[in-house]
Amino acid sequence: MLVIFNPAAGSRRRRRLARAMAVLGEGAVLAETAGPGDARRLSERAAREGHDCVVAAGGDGTIAEVAAGLQGSGAALGILPFGTANVLALELGLPLTAEGAAEVIKAGREAMLRPGIAWHAGGERLFVQMLGAGLDAAVVQAVPPGLKRALGKGAYVWQTLRELARHRFPPLRFSADGGAWEEASGLIVTKGRLYAGRHLVAPGASPLEPGFTLVVQRRVGIGRALLAGAALPLNALHRLPFIELRRCAAVEIEGQGVLTQCDGDRGPALPLRIEEASHPLRVRLG
Numbered sequence: 001m002l003v004i005f006n007p008a009a010g011s012r013r014r015r016r017l018a019r020a021m022a023v024l025g026e027g028a029v030l031a032e033t034a035g036p037g038d039a040r041r042l043s044e045r046a047a048r049e050g051h052d053c054v055v056a057a058g059g060d061g062t063i064a065e066v067a068a069g070l071q072g073s074g075a076a077l078g079i080l081p082f083g084t085a086n087v088l089a090l091e092l093g094l095p096l097t098a099e100g101a102a103e104v105i106k107a108g109r110e111a112m113l114r115p116g117i118a119w120h121a122g123g124e125r126l127f128v129q130m131l132g133a134g135l136d137a138a139v140v141q142a143v144p145p146g147l148k149r150a151l152g153k154g155a156y157v158w159q160t161l162r163e164l165a166r167h168r169f170p171p172l173r174f175s176a177d178g179g180a181w182e183e184a185s186g187l188i189v190t191k192g193r194l195y196a197g198r199h200l201v202a203p204g205a206s207p208l209e210p211g212f213t214l215v216v217q218r219r220v221g222i223g224r225a226l227l228a229g230a231a232l233p234l235n236a237l238h239r240l241p242f243i244e245l246r247r248c249a250a251v252e253i254e255g256q257g258v259l260t261q262c263d264g265d266r267g268p269a270l271p272l273r274i275e276e277a278s279h280p281l282r283v284r285l286g
């Protein structure tokens with residue numbers, strides 16, 4: 001088993017890693033990332049070398065990179081949720097303690113995770129939880145890493161307020177399952193039901209099921225964005241009249257000057273097409 005550790009994810013990481021490694025025992029080998037892209041390269045190599053399980057020790061961005069490297073290999077994904085938001089771990093009901101998460105990996109029970117793939121001009125990008133286009137992506141791309149380490153999720157709230165002062169809400173266009181093109185101010189394409197931690201955005205959705213839920217934001221300006229920000233922690237975003245939920249199997253998105261985020265990290269430039277990854281992935285679950 002290879003454990004791929006992102007030392008830049010979350011906070012209080014090394015002590016937690018040591019506790020998890022103690023539970024995983026001598027069969028677990030540790031590798032550390034030095035920057036973006038490393039987790040994918042390391043997991044690809046681990047799968048080629050025949051590791052049966054590759055563990056992502058980090059946040060959703062690290063998990064997505066490890067999952068991308070394991071595509072089609074048959075190796076299982078393990079998760080040590082050491083990130084800031086840890087949305088996938090919350091979604092799957094994994095323990096957030098180092099020891100608890102390591103016990104789950106060791107126990108070996110599994111389910112099939114069904115990631116999404118965004119095809120874009122530069123290639124493909126796998127995501128395990130969601131891709132967002134619009135204001136949330138502008139926030140993700142602008143949040144200073146130091147602030148994220150200091151404030152955790154609070155850094156996103158702070159950055160959203162700063163971003164609202166300058167965001168122009170450029171419109172995007174999307175087409176779901178080959179249907180007519182529609183306009184929106186923002187779009188979340190999510191596999192799961194949670195967003196930015198434990199906040200409910202797509203009731204009933206699961207990253208273990210095929211397909212996506214579109215969280216379509218219509219004609220949003222500063223007022224509606226503030227309303228959405230207030231509704232999110234109350235798990236009431238989907239009840240707002242300018243939010244529409246829709247299930248689909250594939251979606252195309254385009255838009256000038258609209259940014260994207262993938263699992264909480266900088267996403268690819270538009271236009272892009274999102275569909276199901278061709279290979280589901282074994283994931284260790286409690």
Ligand SMILES: Nc1ncnc2c1ncn2[C@@H]1O[C@H](COP(=O)(O)OP(=O)(O)OP(=O)(O)O)[C@@H](O)[C@H]1O
Pocket residue numbers: 006007008009010033034035036037038058059060061062063082083084085086087263264265
């Ligand atoms: N050694 C490193 N130094 C700096 N950045 C790194 C390093 N290794 C990986 N990264 C990058 O760190 C970024 C953030 O990682 P990750 O998403 O796992 O943590 P997080 O943002 O704290 O958690 P979450 O996504 O759950 O909020 C990823 O884009 C990853 O590519």
